[in-house]
Amino acid sequence: MHSVNSPKHTPVDQSQLQNDVSAQQNSAPKKSETLEARGVSVETPKGSTPPTTSNTKPLDTASTETLANRIKPPSQTSSESVTQEATAPFEADRTALEQNAKRLGAGANGEVYLVNQDGKSFAFKVASTEAGWQALQQEAQVYGKIAQIGPHDNIVKSMGIVEVQGVQGLALEHVEGYEAGKLFTTAEKLYTDNKLSHSQYWGTVQFIMRDVLSGVHHLAQAGISHSDIKGGNLLYDKESQAIKIVDFGSAAKIGIDPVTIGTPEALLSLPHKDGDKPRANEKQDTFAVGQMTYRAGEHAENLFGAQNTGDPAALGFALHSKLRDIERRGETIEYQALNQADDPAVAGTPGHFGKGGEIAHVEFVNISTLLDIDVRGTAEELLKTNFISDPLCQPDEARQVISGLMTKMEEDHKAELAALMQQT
Template sequence: MATARFCNGCLKPIPMDAPQGLCPECLVKGGFDTEGHPPTAAPATPPEARFMPPTPGELANAFPQLEILELLGQGGMGVVYKARQPQLDRLVALKILPPAAGRDPSFAERFTREARALARLNHPNIVSVYDFGQAREFYYFIMEFVDGVNLRQLEQSRRIAPAEALGIVPKICEALQYAHEEGIVHRDIKPGNILLDKKGRVKIADFGLAKLLDKEANDFTLTRSQQVMGTPHYMAPEQIEKPQEVDHRADIYSLGVVFYEMLTGELPMGRFAPPSQKVQVDVRVDEVVLHSLERDVERRYQHVSEVRTDVESITGIMEKLPPTMRELKTDVETISKRAKSRLRLWTSEFGILLASWLAPAALWNLRSSGLFVAALILGALFTALTSRRAQLVPALAQSWNHLSRAQQRVNILGAVFVAFLGYCFLIGALETRWEAAPSRWQGRAIEKFAASYKGHEHILVRQLTAFKEQVPTVELSPSSFTWRGFWQWGWGTSGPHEGTFGWLPILLSGALASLCLALVLWSLVAPWRLREMFGSFWLTALRHGAALTATALLSALAAYMAMTVADMFDYSGPRKWLNRSVRGQFTAEQTAQAIEEWAQRAGYATGDQASWLLATVPKGEVVGEVRLIQAWKPSPFDRWRMTWRGLKRISPHLVLKTISGSNPVETVVNVDSIKPPEDPRLGQKWKTTLDDLESAIKNAPGEPSTAGE
């Protein structure tokens, strides 16, 4: 037994005053080498008590039942020898602890616990324990001998192909899932503890830091207060910050580190790039790795079987042998839980977004300022749901966590603004669609007018006094069109547009709304460096943003349909129309001028106007003119008012049809408007409007003759 002081890392002789008990080489490495060196746990024995590994000859007397062949290596909790059991004629691995460890009761108890924990494990991907105990001053294991290399040695000898890494990880997952189900946490998953034999089989070794989850709380005394166990770069954050509260999810984090290192050859330290930016690998692997490396245990994978399922879904690699009933049950439960989780997420998002349409409904009667506030509320709520979804996606959560607090605040404001614009366009699209809905107005569009009277032109001509006795054969010949109903987006400026651009304004607004909402998630988590804004997370952000946008559009459609159904009940039964007609001895121009002057006084806007000539067939002699004029309140807030049953029309939408003859000079004006809902006040308002219009036409230059309703 050596009496000099040795390096805690490599066991080289060092001066007694060596800093931190390390040689210069280990100091340069920072004391954080990953294989064959002390764990982060404060050593149970002082550095001076460290010992040189005994030679096989020195161990022969302590283990007469074994043939000690050679030293395999030294780890943080002991040294391992290759040995042979003559009676069974098999090779085994002998692991012993330093004799000085026996003087520390906690270290000895921890050793006993490790042995008992390993003895309970019987899995093809876990190193088996054959025996354990104490021989003289040595505490020992007799374990399965794995003829091969560990993952660290394989990484040092050559680069591991991504396909190999994707094949190794499911095996590690199987072993860990089995151990976790037995209530055992490894807590020191690293390349040195993952062995591969010559047949390519994966084995996990060294459960020396295992924690039995089914023990009583007082078992924590075996782990000293604030004592950290593990290997630094592979340890989960909670192993350092809250070592007393470590559970099986710490192994998932360590597995994520090992997975990342196998793929890239680097450790995921600081602001690291996703694997797909380092090697050619499916971008979906990024989500698996980053999800495993979540600092928050609640956002990390909750079971290692989920990691296995995701990896195998990417690679398509499935076990050739049928799984056991337990493994099959675990896989089915994992898939079922993931499906239920996604369904709950979508359902909650849809419900919240659907309920949020109460804001525009409640604030509609406040006019433009009310809808401005409503769009801001909707935008902020959509951003909050976007942030929630980003936290559930590892690649997006990582991008967000790498932003400074100031950058996060700016991104939040930017995302709210983009969502606000999206909802402005979406509200505009819904309002425009509402105006064009058939349930709101059944009048014919201008471009359909001539076609609707094809073969029935006599109905128009016979209204003129000159042709009451004899109706000539005539046809409608287009004369002029004035598109005053040009669609303008914006609250208070859009008007009925069906006769002008059809669905174009609605589709344009919907497309702009979808684009804005789909970019909210990206604008929320996007880094500020231009070269990083379109990194691997870009497609992930767009995919999840598009999914949330689709949910928002579906909720908007559902809200629109609910209001339409309510309106159908309000307008149930046959449609009733208000019709007025005025006949007078004035020209078409005089009539149009009188209508325009009335519209200015009454606060109405005249929309699309068109005229057709009535020409005889076959001579082509012009015997009259037909004009069609639409009139409505210019602002939607003057056309509609929100009630508990939805939007209700509060001012009539008028269609004026003038039929003029030249010999004699005569004009007949037909005014059509759908009747309002059964509301006495609205009925009186409709009547007053039509009375004023009739009076204005009668007062046009000329000689009015009759009027009727």
């Protein structure tokens, strides 16, 4: 018998648990910081000021060496004074950087700039606090581990810590595209309105999930768990027409770092200290992929029966309680996110399907969201499932659908701007 991979527990101090959930939620980047913190930019719809020129292209492996020669690494001898060299990286004067690069956004611990040198563009993350600088260095180490096994089409590339205009920061591939979460929302609406066919909708979902799983598998081979797979951290790159996993600020070393909040094993480990928590595993990422696929089919979140009131700390506490109840009832092994129901009225509710509804989607979701991490599917295993290996439409058709979704999003944005202008 397998059980959820979490340490034995003592009675939980409920107030302390809520405080721990709140603390972990607060440590994650806020929505307003998402763009700024991850070192990439989201496509600005037509009608608003674009962040880049039309000739902006992402970095590639072939151009990395050439670009690196044009950027001064931090260790290189500088003409600055001894006093300036002693200045902490997050306190460096950014006047020249501000004059020669475009700021894409800012968060509590730093900013992101778009640097364009000799026709090559890249995102440049800089820290404004000591905590931000430490996080930047940790993120650079993650990219370094990934680089050891080579680049991947579905993972944003990094050049590591470099110096631009006297400022040290993390150089990243600039991805010009759209968040997968917003693509899903638009596709779901068109599908519900019968403006996308069944094969177009599900074929596009399969296309995106295949790209994500391919990237997750590569990360696992590098010994890395992204630990924050979600729609906002998956960008569809207009240049390569592929999904890229971005924002490695929460990434963890598999088997070494503690799990983070969001997966069953992480929630069940609360309120333990990091040293007592289970270690990171690639299956935290596959669980997240399964949750996204559940949402695509059920048009609702899989919250194990908990209610989302909009308070992240309260939701974390509720999820912990629901998962602990499942564990106490000895139902961890038997748990499935999607279950067959004989009653047609029940079959139509989230988390259920009717007779004959055991399709590839159901199998995929149930394997990827198993509570027992020992038997949950790996990325490599999930890539071999019928849901991924036998899609309802070919990649080229899925790309055409995504192109249409992006056009729809741009049109909607223009309409919103026009409505605002009429109000003023």
